[in-house]
Amino acid sequence: MVDHADKAQDLIQSTLTKAIAANKAALAQGITRHEECFDCGDPISVARQKAIPGTTLCAYCKEAQEREYG
Numbered sequence: 533m534v535d536h537a538d539k540a541q542d543l544i545q546s547t548l549t550k551a552i553a554a555n556k557a558a559l560a561q562g563i564t565r566h567e568e569c570f571d572c573g574d575p576i577s578v579a580r581q582k583a584i585p586g587t588t589l590c591a592y593c594k595e596a597q598e599r600e601y602g
């Protein structure tokens with residue numbers, strides 16, 4: 533017996549797993565989708581991107597954001 537809800541969940545899970553694996557592989561090669569700060573456009577260092585995978589802000593803007601929003 534096939535449960536359609538389970539099947540959809542499986543599909544979502546496998547898609548997510550693939551996306552995460554692709555992101556990790558890209559990071560391992562020093563390639564990421566967020567090479568520039570979303571806020572000011574300055575380049576985000578590879579070290580920072582490795583420390584915080586998927587970050588969209590440079591250290592300066594992230595600090596400013598944390599100060600502003602706590």
Ligand SMILES: [Zn+2]
Nearest residue numbers: 569572590593
């Ligand atoms: Zn910035």
